[in-house]
Amino acid sequence: MQLFVFIVAGAMVLGGAVGVVLRTHPVHAALSLVLTLFGIAVLFIAQDAQFLAAVEVIVYAGAIVVLFLFVIMLLGIDRAEDLHVEPFKIQRPAALVIGVGLVSLLGIAVIASREHPVPTVTPSQAVTDALADPHNGNIRALARDVFSDHVLAFELTSALLVIAVVATVILARKPRKGETYIVSGSAQ
Amino acid sequence: MFAVDSLLDHIKLFSIPTLIVIIKVLVVFVVGLVGTMLMVWFERKVIAFMQNRIGPNKAGPKGLLQTLADGTKLFFKEDLIPDKSDRFVFKLAPYLAFVPAFLVWAIIPLGGDFSNGKNGDVKILGHVTKLQLADPPVGVLLLLALSSIAIYGIMLAGWSSGSKYPLLGSVRASAQMISYEAALGLSLATVILVTGTLSTNGIVASQFTFSRWSVIATGVLPFAIFLIAATAELNRPPFDLVEAEQELVGGFNTEYSSIRFALFFLAEFMNTITMSGVIVTLFFGGPQPLRIAGHANVLQFLGPVSGTVWLLLKVLVFLYVYVWFRATLPRLRYDQLMNLGWKLMIPLALGWFMLLAFFRVGQDSGWNTWVIGVAGIAVMALCAGLLQLASKVSARNREREGAMF
Numbered sequence: 001m002q003l004f005v006f007i008v009a010g011a012m013v014l015g016g017a018v019g020v021v022l023r024t025h026p027v028h029a030a031l032s033l034v035l036t037l038f039g040i041a042v043l044f045i046a047q048d049a050q051f052l053a054a055v056e057v058i059v060y061a062g063a064i065v066v067l068f069l070f071v072i073m074l075l076g077i078d079r080a081e082d083l084h085v086e087p088f089k090i091q092r093p094a095a096l097v098i099g100v101g102l103v104s105l106l107g108i109a110v111i112a113s114r115e116h117p118v119p120t121v122t123p124s125q126a127v128t129d130a131l132a133d134p135h136n137g138n139i140r141a142l143a144r145d146v147f148s149d150h151v152l153a154f155e156l157t158s159a160l161l162v163i164a165v166v167a168t169v170i171l172a173r174k175p176r177k178g179e180t181y182i183v184s185g186s187a188q
Numbered sequence: 189m190f191a192v193d194s195l196l197d198h199i200k201l202f203s204i205p206t207l208i209v210i211i212k213v214l215v216v217f218v219v220g221l222v223g224t225m226l227m228v229w230f231e232r233k234v235i236a237f238m239q240n241r242i243g244p245n246k247a248g249p250k251g252l253l254q255t256l257a258d259g260t261k262l263f264f265k266e267d268l269i270p271d272k273s274d275r276f277v278f279k280l281a282p283y284l285a286f287v288p289a290f291l292v293w294a295i296i297p298l299g300g301d302f303s304n305g306k307n308g309d310v311k312i313l314g315h316v317t318k319l320q321l322a323d324p325p326v327g328v329l330l331l332l333a334l335s336s337i338a339i340y341g342i343m344l345a346g347w348s349s350g351s352k353y354p355l356l357g358s359v360r361a362s363a364q365m366i367s368y369e370a371a372l373g374l375s376l377a378t379v380i381l382v383t384g385t386l387s388t389n390g391i392v393a394s395q396f397t398f399s400r401w402s403v404i405a406t407g408v409l410p411f412a413i414f415l416i417a418a419t420a421e422l423n424r425p426p427f428d429l430v431e432a433e434q435e436l437v438g439g440f441n442t443e444y445s446s447i448r449f450a451l452f453f454l455a456e457f458m459n460t461i462t463m464s465g466v467i468v469t470l471f472f473g474g475p476q477p478l479r480i481a482g483h484a485n486v487l488q489f490l491g492p493v494s495g496t497v498w499l500l501l502k503v504l505v506f507l508y509v510y511v512w513f514r515a516t517l518p519r520l521r522y523d524q525l526m527n528l529g530w531k532l533m534i535p536l537a538l539g540w541f542m543l544l545a546f547f548r549v550g551q552d553s554g555w556n557t558w559v560i561g562v563a564g565i566a567v568m569a570l571c572a573g574l575l576q577l578a579s580k581v582s583a584r585n586r587e588r589e590g591a592m593f
Contacts, residue, residue: 027277027347034340054329062336063366066343070362073347073355139325139386 005046012039030068037061051139205317212321216293220458227457228255231511238515259450267446272350281348282444282451285341288334289458294321295330296465297392299475299496310492319475319496320389327388328380331466332373335421339365341455342423342430346440357439360522361423361430367529368420368427374537375410375417378544379470382406388469395473403471406544411471413537415509418463420529423456424510426517427525464506468499475499531579539568 012035019032037060044053086092146154229244229252236243244251269278299319300310309316324330339362346358380386382405383394395401403411420427431439441452468474475495477485490497520528543564550560 025274027274027344031277031344050324050326051329054326054333057333058329058336062333062339062369066336066339066362066366069343069347070359073343073359 002046005042009039009042009046012036012042015039026072027069030065030072033068034061034065037065048138051142208317209321212319216298216321217290220290220293220461221454223461224454224458225255225259226252227461227507228258228453230507231457231514234508234511235515238512262450263447265446267448268443270350270443273443274348274350277344277348278443279448281341281345282448282455283341284344285338285455286451286458288338288341289455289462292331292334292462292466295324295327295388296320296462296469297323297389297474297499299493299499301492301495302393302396302474302476318389323387323389326386328376328386328391328470331388332369332376335365335372336369338421338459341452342440345444345452349440349443351443353437354440354442357430357436357442361440364423364427364429364525364529365421367526368417368533371413371529371533371537372417372421374534374541375413376470378402378406378410378537378541381541381544381548388474392469392474392476395476398479401471401473401476406471407540409540410537411467413533413540414467414471417529417533418467419510419513420525422459422463422510424460425514426519428519429522429525460510461503461507464503464510465499467506468502472502474502531575535572535575539571543568 016032016034016036016039019035020029023029023032037056041053041056041061044050044056232254233243233251244254247253247257269275297318297320310319342361342365343358346354346356346361349355379391379402382402383391385391385394391402395405398404423430429435431441436442441449444452475498477494477498480486485494546564547557547560550557
């Protein structure tokens with residue numbers, strides 16, 4: 001059963017990934033990406049990481065790819081690109097180098113991990129306690145970990161996201177020359 | 189492995205547990221389809237009643253078979269595919285709209301005995317099981333995931349039609365659904381905060397008396413926000429800008445005909461029933477009985493089915509409310525829709541969530557409830573004032589830029 005699920009989900013992931021690269025139509029490529037994300041979600045569930053699976057679908061499939069599609073539709077670039085024009089001259093050789101580098105890095109990591117097992121991480125007491133709960137253990141452990149051991153990093157990440165959003169709004173609404181914005185309620 | 193059903197822990201093909209699960213799947217599927225059929229009839233009949241009309245009354249007794257007649261008619265119509273459409277996506281989209289509506293039913297507890305803190309287990313053919321297809325530990329998150337997937341059907345339908353009005357309709361739809369999903373999730377978070385679990389079964393089990401029903405325990409406001417946001421998620425009136433007939437011909441499904449159109453239509457009604465079921469599960473205790481005049485469960489005589497009957501009654505109330513909305517409220521303008529979603533509902537849901545969390549922390553640390561209340565409300569008022577100021581400033585800036593709203 002486990003093997004069967006792995007094979008099906010793996011086929012989904014790989015098929016989607018190949019589709020993202022090979023499909024010439026941007027919308028079809030984005031849909032292939034959704035297929036990949038669903039495959040990954042299934043793999044997560046097979047590994048008992050239900051929370052990650054749900055979040056994967058909500059955030060990536062439900063929000064980010066929808067945003068991609070939104071941009072593709074609104075900008076009207078929903079037709080195949082002409083591949084003969086290369087906007088940045090260095091782009092393709094660089095992509096080749098990075099791609100080969102990434103594949104070889106992953107390959108080395110896989111081979112190395114066969115010889116040297118991954119060192120186990122010792123979770124804090126709160127996390128071990130939460131994991132003892134059979135039903136919600138997974139989610140509780142994650143929550144304890146994020147909100148106790150890594151609360152600073154978590155809060156900083158959220159602050160970073162807010163800053164990014166505000167910055168985007170400011171950049172997008174740049175006043176034209178000779179125009180000033182009202183910054184506080186009292187200014188006229 | 190999948191934690192779908194404890195019955196399936198040691199799976200064997202052709203055994204009674206497998207049979208029970210298959211029967212459950214079939215029941216959910218068939219009841220879903222028949223329910224959708226009846227919902228269409230119910231909606232037309234109730235709206236007709238509210239508008240002093242008779243409504244469907246020819247096909248079958250009281251017009252009950254009208255939907256069947258319409259469905260048969262749609263089946264035999266010609267299936268048109270526009271020339272400029274993207275054929276694959278065009279054919280795929282109706283199914284993408286239809287499937288999520290069905291899948292949500294898998295996690296809704298459909299009955300069972302929850303009295304005195306029991307967890308809804310029932311015995312079928314000597315096997316203990318729940319009257320619920322699946323009870324994953326992430327139950328409610330699955331619901332959010334499916335509602336975010338539902339966007340794809342509408343979005344891709346509009347785009348793949350290769351025509352202007354459907355595209356406009358689908359862009360509207362996706363913007364609306366993404367906007368209201370935030371409010372939906374935030375009001376749902378209060379339920380999770382109060383009940384302390386993500387599993388739908390656990391949420392129902394924790395609402396064992398009226399005062400613990402989430403609608404009371406969270407203070408009504410999250411329920412109101414959830415109801416409004418859910419209506420917007422469903423694209424039902426007064427939030428049906430997606431298919432505003434007067435503006436967009438028919439919205440995202442303009443180019444669809446025959447059985448594919450029927451699928452969109454079914455998905456919409458199916459979604460309405462599903463959302464009512466979700467509201468009842470989250471806020472009104474699902475199959476939990478209501479104490480009336482000292483009787484813990486006035487439907488006790490129905491035995492093990494009483495939970496299901498309670499659920500059905502509660503869902504019917506919300507179905508009626510949705511039809512009522514449709515018959516009563518005029519459609520919102522697009523900017524009103526966005527203002528309501530972003531400037532009122534999301535801040536309100538977030539503020540209420542923080543307030544409840546604050547109360548919770550106060551309870552755990554033994555602080556004075558009144559002090560917490562006053563401090564919480566003061567902070568909320570301050571935030572509301574700041575938000576008001578900010579939106580006033582930005583409105584003035586936009587006016588200077590010469591934007592329309």
